[in-house]
Amino acid sequence: MTDFDSATPIYLQLAERIQRQIVRGDLKPGEKLPSVRDMGVQSGVNPNTVQRTYRELEAMGIVETRRGQGTFVSENPEVLQTLRESLKRAEISRFVEGMKAMGFSDAEIIAGLKDHLTEAEGRYEDD
Amino acid sequence: MTDFDSATPIYLQLAERIQRQIVRGDLKPGEKLPSVRDMGVQSGVNPNTVQRTYRELEAMGIVETRRGQGTFVSENPEVLQTLRESLKRAEISRFVEGMKAMGFSDAEIIAGLKDHLTEAEGRYEDD
Amino acid sequence: MTDFDSATPIYLQLAERIQRQIVRGDLKPGEKLPSVRDMGVQSGVNPNTVQRTYRELEAMGIVETRRGQGTFVSENPEVLQTLRESLKRAEISRFVEGMKAMGFSDAEIIAGLKDHLTEAEGRYEDD
Amino acid sequence: MTDFDSATPIYLQLAERIQRQIVRGDLKPGEKLPSVRDMGVQSGVNPNTVQRTYRELEAMGIVETRRGQGTFVSENPEVLQTLRESLKRAEISRFVEGMKAMGFSDAEIIAGLKDHLTEAEGRYEDD
DNA sequence: GTGGTCTAGACCACA
């Protein structure tokens, strides 16, 4: 699950994965993350690297660490809302970039997306 | 660039990469692909694996191999058109799946996409 | 110059020392800091620890790092102004805390300070 | 708590610390100081160094040693009053020196101090 | 147990 050959450092990959888990609801506000050691084992990564990830997430306000107790998902609902928006933008941005790189126009992207959603699950009302 | 840990086999990863290059225009109709040996070196992959990739692409009608000459991108415009459509669907499908997994609704996805395209590069006319 | 027994971690001690050098003007805006390796030797500290310091200073906006070139004092005058104010407060806060701990009242502190400044260098106009 | 790398000798550092404890009231007039051995253990310092400290404090009239009984804080109120003043001056002097070294003017120091005291605990009446 | 710091030494990317 972790790409050691990627250009983006492992600690950021891990951070993003955790962010997704939070947005997805797999990690709920107030919930404890695995200890740096456990997460290290799970991810096949050095505990120091996990700690770097947790530190980064804490700097973003997404997570709070309590000495001797562990690292916990922030309970601030605003943070979660912001995170959700941020991930949405990131994902869309990545998608559009990829499509453009393959030569698809804005119109094709939108049309293709609508087709996909319509086929998959019935009606979709346009604005 | 190749993910050895991924669930999808390497030869299919390679195939998809080549398909993108074709759709993108990096590889033009009639153009010769690198030899299996060269492609193997470029991709850090075993030539046998490259061979398997080329065979797969040929079965899809996307490339043609000519004994003693090499492997060439098909010049059949229909094939290319189909490929383009196929990649578009695949990419959109992957994108939507990811967004849904993070809990985004159809409406959010469409709205977010439109916002992105509008912000990024001026006007966008809806259908 | 570095206190290895202090409760505050080395990387923060180093950060504070650098902040003082900047406020003092020993390090001017745009000036290059020593490389992490050099600073490590100078401070008798591991380069990784120096890097942690630089990273922290960068997160505070006090310093900018350019890959392959080095780490430089920010040229943003606002940042410097803020830093100056911040250090002033910190120093005063520490001083007052110490004085209070020794049982001195607000009045004694102010009066003592005024006496000191007056003795040392002539007149001082009160508001 | 003792800085072995400092320029000022350990026995003076210890002396100053004890002086603060007296001014703060942690050590009351007439109270017995720990034996040189105990103080050595507490401070992680050689008993001879503690001996030197006690001798110095006695020379300043701050403590009295009674053969076979131990070392006691002086009960002379004048001595304590002097000590208090002396520590106040020393602390202020150190503070001002530091602020000046960072380029702060007399006016800034006074104003900053008043701000701090006012913010921290309500009203403060000027002279 | 938990996280936090520090080191030594490796390898990479950028220039």
Next chain:
DNA sequence: GTGGTCTAGACCACC
């Protein structure tokens, strides 16, 4: 050269 990442392993502080 520069900074950036990662590891392995140590020791500390808090609970």
